[in-house]
Amino acid sequence: METSIMIKIGQRVRDIRKSKGLSQEQLGEKAGFHFSYIGGVERAEKNITLINLIKIANALGVPVIDLFSYTKYQKSVLNEKDIMLNQLMDVLIGLKKSDLRKIQLFLDEFFEK
Template sequence: MKDKKALKLVGARVRVLRKEKGLSQEALGEKGGFHFSYIGQVERGEKNVSLVNLAKIAEALEVNLIQLFAYVEEEMKITPMDRSIQEIVDMLREANEEKMKLAKNVLKEILKTDTSS
């Protein structure tokens, strides 16, 4: 069913993030206040999980809520440019405000077009 596609994609993203953190379904469930079987249902796209519960899962995974929606569909091709952009975004997410401003200014200078020629 088409309407289940978003559930499966978000669930798959939860699974990837959970494994990246080295957590079992049980450990993630404990951190978020859920039964491990609920986490399994979410990961398989079987539960129409609420936004409140997604926020709790994101907090338990120590990621921003938006990162649960940063999935890539299987049929999409990831280019080296896409990977580089994602790496830059990931670095910026971890930067403090001062470093963020500095990075923004550096990027502005690097990407500025030369109008003198």
């Protein structure tokens, strides 16, 4: 079985969980799992299903794609700016094209581009 992906995903779950100040128990409660399951995922002992991965991402308040965002060159913990950018992206993605155009015009005016 290929475990390197499980290790990387587990490390991302741990890094994001810690950056949000959550214990394994708190994350488990939010996601609907026992804390020992969260620990098993983080240690790559559990071959997590996509459904459970989505539940964990939702409990962490991040898009599931963030759990796959890892490289050896990337910071393992999200900083405050990254968190803010993710929150802004979540809002912007839900807007209509006409509203995005208004935001773009506002930003151009505000920053005098």
